[in-house]
Each structure stands twice: as structure tokens, then as C-alpha cells.
Amino acid sequence: MKIVTSLNDLFDERAKLTEPVGLVPTMGYLHEGHLSLVKEAKKECKSVVVTIFVNPTQFSPNEDLESYPRDLERDTNLLRSEGVDLLWIPTSEIMYAPSYQTWIEVTELTRFLEGQQRPGHFIGVTTIVTKLFNAIHPQKAFFGQKDAQQAIVIQRMVKDLNYNLEIKICPIIREPDGLALSSRNVYLNHAERQAATVLNKSLNMARQAYKDGERSSRKIVGLIESIINKEPLAEIQYISCANTQTLEEIEGDITTPVLISMAVFFRKTRLIDNIVLGG
Amino acid sequence: MKIVTSLNDLFDERAKLTEPVGLVPTMGYLHEGHLSLVKEAKKECKSVVVTIFVNPTQFSPNEDLESYPRDLERDTNLLRSEGVDLLWIPTSEIMYAPSYQTWIEVTELTRFLEGQQRPGHFIGVTTIVTKLFNAIHPQKAFFGQKDAQQAIVIQRMVKDLNYNLEIKICPIIREPDGLALSSRNVYLNHAERQAATVLNKSLNMARQAYKDGERSSRKIVGLIESIINKEPLAEIQYISCANTQTLEEIEGDITTPVLISMAVFFRKTRLIDNIVLGG
Numbered sequence: 001m002k003i004v005t006s007l008n009d010l011f012d013e014r015a016k017l018t019e020p021v022g023l024v025p026t027m028g029y030l031h032e033g034h035l036s037l038v039k040e041a042k043k044e045c046k047s048v049v050v051t052i053f054v055n056p057t058q059f060s061p062n063e064d065l066e067s068y069p070r071d072l073e074r075d076t077n078l079l080r081s082e083g084v085d086l087l088w089i090p091t092s093e094i095m096y097a098p099s100y101q102t103w104i105e106v107t108e109l110t111r112f113l114e115g116q117q118r119p120g121h122f123i124g125v126t127t128i129v130t131k132l133f134n135a136i137h138p139q140k141a142f143f144g145q146k147d148a149q150q151a152i153v154i155q156r157m158v159k160d161l162n163y164n165l166e167i168k169i170c171p172i173i174r175e176p177d178g179l180a181l182s183s184r185n186v187y188l189n190h191a192e193r194q195a196a197t198v199l200n201k202s203l204n205m206a207r208q209a210y211k212d213g214e215r216s217s218r219k220i221v222g223l224i225e226s227i228i229n230k231e232p233l234a235e236i237q238y239i240s241c242a243n244t245q246t247l248e249e250i251e252g253d254i255t256t257p258v259l260i261s262m263a264v265f266f267r268k269t270r271l272i273d274n275i276v277l278g279g
Numbered sequence: 280m281k282i283v284t285s286l287n288d289l290f291d292e293r294a295k296l297t298e299p300v301g302l303v304p305t306m307g308y309l310h311e312g313h314l315s316l317v318k319e320a321k322k323e324c325k326s327v328v329v330t331i332f333v334n335p336t337q338f339s340p341n342e343d344l345e346s347y348p349r350d351l352e353r354d355t356n357l358l359r360s361e362g363v364d365l366l367w368i369p370t371s372e373i374m375y376a377p378s379y380q381t382w383i384e385v386t387e388l389t390r391f392l393e394g395q396q397r398p399g400h401f402i403g404v405t406t407i408v409t410k411l412f413n414a415i416h417p418q419k420a421f422f423g424q425k426d427a428q429q430a431i432v433i434q435r436m437v438k439d440l441n442y443n444l445e446i447k448i449c450p451i452i453r454e455p456d457g458l459a460l461s462s463r464n465v466y467l468n469h470a471e472r473q474a475a476t477v478l479n480k481s482l483n484m485a486r487q488a489y490k491d492g493e494r495s496s497r498k499i500v501g502l503i504e505s506i507i508n509k510e511p512l513a514e515i516q517y518i519s520c521a522n523t524q525t526l527e528e529i530e531g532d533i534t535t536p537v538l539i540s541m542a543v544f545f546r547k548t549r550l551i552d553n554i555v556l557g558g
Contacts, residue, residue, distance in 0.1 A: 011443050101387045102405075102439035108380045126381075135441035137416065160381035162414035164290050 001080045003087045010088050010135055017047035017085060020139035025132050028052040029069040030078050033173040033181040037142040038082045040170050049086045049136050050079050056092060058124030069186050088136070095131065104130045106153050106160070112247040113149050113240055113261060114272070125150055126157050133163060140166045144173075146180055148259055148274040149247065172273075174200060180273050192266040195233035199264060199273040202227040206260055210277045217241040217250040220260065220277075228264060237263040237270065244276060254278060280359045282366045289367050289414055296326035296364060299418035304411050307331040308348040309357050312452040312460040316421040317361045319449050328365045328415050329358050335371060337403030348465050367415070374410065383409045385432050385439070391526040392428050392519055392540060393551070404429055405436050412442060419445045423452075425459055427538055427553040428526065451552075453479060459552050471545040474512035478543060478552040481506040485539055489556045496520040496529040499539065499556075507543060516542040516549065523555060533557060 004010050014021070022045030024037045041048045052075060059065035072089070079087055103123050109115075110122040133141065143151050151169045158167055173181045178200030179193075188196060202224040209223055221239050228234050241250045244257045254277065261274035283289050293300070301324030303316045320327045331354060338344035351368065358366055382402050388394075389401040412420065422430050430448045437446055452460045457479030458472075467475060481503040488502055500518050507513050520529045523536045533556065540553035 007441060097439075099435070100439055102383065102385050102436050104381065104383050106381050131439075131441045135443065137443070156378075157381050160376075160379055160410075162286060162410045164414065164416070 001076075001084050001087055003076065003089065005089055005091065005094070007090070007094060007135060010086075010090075013086050014049070014136055017049070019047070020045045021047045021049060021136065023132065023136050023138035023141040024048065024050045025129060025141070025143075026050060026052055027054045027068065027183065028075050029071055029183040029186070030075045031173075031181045031183065033144055033146060035078065035082060036173050037144060037170050038079065038084060040168065041140070041142050042083055044168070045140055047085045048083070049088065049138065050084050051088045051090070051132055051136070053088075053090055053095065053128070053132075055095070055124055055128040057096070057127060058121050060118055060120060063118070064184075064187075067187075069183055095128070103127050104157065104161075106157050109149070109153050109156055109247050112242060112249070113238065114147075114263070115149065115153075117237060117263060122150075122153055126153060129154055130157070130161070133158075133165065138165060140168055142168045142170060144171075145169050145274070146172045146182065146272070148261055148276075152244070152247065152259075178204070180271075182271065184269060184271065187269040188266060192233055192269060195231050196266055196271055198228050198231040198234055199262065199271060202262075203260060203273060203275045207275055207277065210254070215253040215255075217252065217254055217258070220254070224260070224262065228262075233266050235265040237265060244279065280355075280363050280366055282355065282368065284368055284370065284373070286369070286373060286414060289365075289369075292365050293328070293415055296328070298326070299324045300326045300328060300415065302411065302415050302417035302420040303327065303329045304408060304420070304422075305329060305331055306333045306347065306462065307354050308350055308462040308465070309354045310452075310460045310462065312423055312425060314357065314361060315452050316423060316449050317358065317363060319447065320419070320421050321362055323447070324417075324419055326364045327362070328367065328417065329363050330367045330369070330411055330415070332367075332369055332374065332407070332411075334374070334403055334407040336375070336406060337400050339397055339399060342397070343463070343466075346466075348462055374407070382406050383436065383440075385436050388428070388432050388435055388526050391521060391528070392517065393426075393542070394428065394432075396516060396542060401429075401432055405432060408433055409436070409440070412437075412444065417444060419447055421447045421449060423450075424448050424553070425451045425461065425551070427540055427555075431523070431526065431538075457483070459550075461550065463548060463550065466548040467545060471512055471548060474510050475545050475550055477507055477510040477513055478541065478550060481541075482539060482552060482554045486554055486556065489533070494532040494534075496531065496533055496537070499533070503539070503541065507541075512545050514544040516544060523558065 002013050022041035104126040115122045155167050177197050239262045244259045257279040263272045281292050301320035383405040394401045456476050518541045523538045536558040542551045
């Protein structure tokens with residue numbers, strides 16, 4: 001596995017790869033969720049490029065950029081074991097020179113959910129993802145369903161910007177007790193970690209209610225809310241039932257595929273989770 | 280010369296081209312300025328792609344989108360004669376589907392000059408150029424010095440967005456009497472056409488003054504202004520002497536390379552022209 005930092009080294013090493021090239025962009029501190037993307041990329045592509053970059057522009061000033069967990073040595077070993085061909089670990093100075101001034105914005109899909117709660121977050125995401133796509137020129141890129149809105153926004157961007165590139169969305173990987181894997185799970189203490197299982201439990205209850213015939217968006221969101229509110233350590237930021245195409249909130253009955261998604265604080269740690277119903 | 284409309288046909292034909300591929304993006308109604316870009320691309324690249332698209336998003340509502348001159352048959356014949364390999368003529372529906380919502384903005388360099396006079400113009404330019412770059416994936420792209428700020432903005436964008444792509448800026452092509460070639464020159468009646476030569480004359484006077492040792496930005500701009508103001512059909516929108524790197528206006532003496540640029544109305548027709556001094 002080649003490891004590069006500078007953009008010129010990346011260009012040189014990329015030119016040597018056999019196509020199709022698959023890209024897995026990450027912020028590092030890798031878990032089985034990331035590795036499932038790498039495995040899928042290995043299956044579908046001749047060469048696999050992984051990037052590790054904790055992108056400062058997708059964090060708000062009050063968020064956890066400084067404390068975001070990092071372990072480059074462990075990450076490198078994991079990726080080498082998976083048979084990754086090229087690992088790019090750029091610096092912030094490479095990605096955002098002092099004269100940096102170019103931004104990509106997807107205007108509509110980002111008005112909801114994470115975009116509403118985290119102003120500027122998606123401008124940071126779409127800008128860095130564009131930079132990675134341009135530098136690496138992959139034929140396929142792999143993202144996780146865990147960040148459901150991100151996946152939808154990136155698919156929209158790729159179509160809008162005429163990239164000749166296939167976006168693959170891979171399923172959420174969960175702990176045995178149902179907690180969705182996230183690099184931020186490391187922030188949780190023992191009690192919070194136990195409490196956090198309520199997210200997946202509430203989504204499973206919602207799925208069951210839907211299977212049993214419940215179609216009222218308000219009732220399904222209410223069901224999730226009542227389950228999470230029974231957990232004293234959990235504080236709901238939002239629970240949403242939205243059209244998977246437009247991300248607009250469903251007010252009446254569910255008649256099209258919907259994304260049920262949520263952001264919940266466990267004391268200081270903010271976790272997200274989701275399921276798609278009727279998809 | 281292959282001519283394609285749809286994005287999928289473009290992808291298919293692009294895949295057959297020998298690299299390096301050179302791109303010349305145009306809005307059609309081609310003149311010797313455009314053809315000089317094509318000739319340069321032919322010289323430097325194995326394959327040449329030209330695009331013709333009158334991009335609606337770079338026109339303000341009060342501008343000349345509807346009346347912008349078009350002559351696809353003549354354009355096609357000219358490009359065939361030049362030995363162009365692939366001509367892409369997308370429709371507005373292909374470029375901007377109803378759900379379209381992704382925009383690229385270069386924030387600082389676009390605050391001045393054309394960007395100041397034409398709000399939203401450069402968002403349209405950088406967005407469409409990004410779309411062309413992504414669809415065609417050229418190794419080199421050719422732009423004219425006539426649109427000096429556009430050239431500087433696109434170079435900044437290419438660097439910021441990590442494109443592995445060389446931008447070549449080719450010199451302004453002029454009529455024998457000095458008028459810079461522009462598709463919009465066709466709007467000029469006989470008297471306006473005669474009057475419009477004042478732009479190049481004033482720039483030549485400025486160049487001579489600089490050669491003779493004049494370094495005051497204010498005096499050079501004043502000289503140009505006084506020459507143009509003697510022409511009754513001309514109405515100045517702006518005359519600028521700006522740093523070629525930042526496009527910030529030079530207030531005192533000229534000590535770095537400067538872009539002397541202007542926008543002048545000849546009745547309803549707005550023309551631009553420029554020179555670089557000290558470059």
C-alpha cells in the first residue's frame with residue numbers, strides 16, 4: 001500500500017493504478033463500517049484508494065474538530081490488511097491554502113435535518129468530496145448509509161456536476177446490541193453507551209409499526225419520540241420522517257419511501273441513526 | 280468530427296479519445312478568437328473537444344441571453360475545418376434539470392470588476408466550467424485573455440478544487456483597427472463600431488505612458504478615462520487598475536503586475552477589454 005501526502009505524489013501514484021478505481025473517503029479512526037466500504041470497493045474495483053482527512057470545514061465552531069478521535073497508525077495497518085492500493089493523507093495546508101476561496105453548495109437538500117442543525121456542514125462536505133473526486137478521479141465512490149443525508153446530497157451533486165462516477169451507498173454496520181458504528185461512539189461512557197442502544201430499538205419499533213400497517217408519519221415519529229424519551233440520558237435534537245427524494249418532512253400519511261432519521265444527544269455526544277421505510 | 284448532445288453520448292465518445300485531451304469551452308458564434316484557442320489546443324493535445332453552450336446561469340435577468348447571437352451551422356463547419364475531434368452541444372435541459380441545485384462559488388476574486396457589475400455571473404461561469412471539466416475530463420483547457428477576470432477565477436478554482444488540469448490563457452485577438460474580437464461586436468451599428476476602437480486606443484496610450492515611466496495608478500486610469508470620454512457614443516461603466524493576483528484595486532503606485540480593464544457601453548452594447556502591465 002502506497003501512502004502519500006502531497007497532491008503531486010497523489011497524482012503520480014493515481015496514474016499508476018488500474019481502472020476502475022474505487023474511492024473510500026474517510027475521516028480516519030476506522031471501524032467496521034469504514035472497512036465494509038473498503039471490502040465492497042475491493043470487490044467491485046481493480047484498485048482502491050482510501051483517504052483520511054479530518055475536514056475542518058464541515059465542523060461548526062462549537063463542534064468537536066479538536067477532540068475528533070485520531071489513530072493513524074492503527075488506521076494504516078487496518079487498510080494495509082484490507083489490501084488497499086493507495087492511501088492519501090493530505091494536510092489541512094494542502095487542502096485549504098491561505099488563498100483558498102472555492103465552495104460547492106447543494107442548496108435544497110441541505111436545508112433539512114443535519115443541514116438545518118449544523119449550518120455550513122454540507123458546504124464543507126460537498127467541497128471536500130469534490131476535491132477528493134477531482135484529485136483521485138475514481139470510477140466508483142463508496143459512502144455509508146449511516147450518514148443518510150450526506151449520501152443523498154452527494155448523489156445529487158454528482159448528477160448535477162456531470163461526474164462520470166457511480167456512487168455506492170453501503171448499509172449501516174451495527175454493534176451486536178444494535179448501536180450503529182461511529183467514530184464518535186468512543187466519546188460515550190459506560191452508562192451513555194448502554195443508553196445509546198435506544199436509537200436502534202426505537203427505529204426497530206417504528207419498522208414494526210410500519211409493517212403492522214401504521215402509515216401516519218406523525219404517529220411513527222411520536223412512537224420513536226416516546227421510546228427515546230423514556231431514556232433519561234437521551235436528549236432528542238430531531239426525529240424526522242422525510243421523503244427520500246426531496247428530504248421534505250412528511251406531514252400526513254406515508255405513501256412514498258421515507259427516511260426516518262434522528263439526532264440525539266447523550267450528554268455531550270451527538271449520535272445519528274436512520275432507517276428507510278417503503279423503499 | 281463527432282457531434283453529440285446527450286451526456287451519455289459525450290461519455291462514450293470521450294472514452295475513445297487519445298490523451299492528452301484539450302478542451303475549448305465556448306458559447307458559440309465563433310470568431311478568430313475562439314479559433315485561436317482551438318489551434319493552440321490542436322498544437323498541444325492529441326485530441327480536441329469543443330463545447331458550444333449559451334449558459335443561461337451566467338446571464339443576469341436584464342442581460343442579453345435571448346438575443347445572444349447563434350449560428351450552429353457556421354460554427355460546426357468552422358470547427359470541422361480546424362480538425363476538432365469532438366463537439367458537444369448540450370441543451371439547457373441536460374445541463375440544468377428541474378431538480379438542479381448545485382453551485383460553485385469563488386468568493387474573493389469575484390467581488391471585483393465583472394463580478395461587481397454582474398451579480399451572480401461568476402457563479403454561473405464557475406458552475407458550468409466545473410460541469411464541462413467533469414464531463415470531459417480534459418488534461419488541458421483553453422480560455423481567452425479577453426475575459427481576463429474569468430481566466431483568473433478559473434485558474435483559482437482549478438487549483439482550489441484539486442483538478443489535475445492545466446489552464447492555458449491565450450492572447451486577445453483583435454481586428455486590424457484594434458477592436459478586440461467578441462461575439463457581441465455583431466450588436467454594434469456602423470457608428471458604434473467605429474467608436475468602439477477607442478477602447479484599444481486608450482489601452483495603447485496607457486501602455487505607452489507606463490513605458491514612459493508613469494507609475495501612478497490614478498493617472499493611468501485618468502488618462503484612459505479622458506480618452507474614452509472624448510468619444511460621444513461611449514459610456515464608461517468602470518475602468519480599473521488592479522493587482523493581477525488578488526484583483527484588488529491599486530490605489531497608489533504600480534509596483535506589481537496590474538490588470539488594466541474596462542467595461543464600456545456603446546449605447547446598448549457592453550464591451551470589455553484589458554491589458555496587463557508589468558507582467
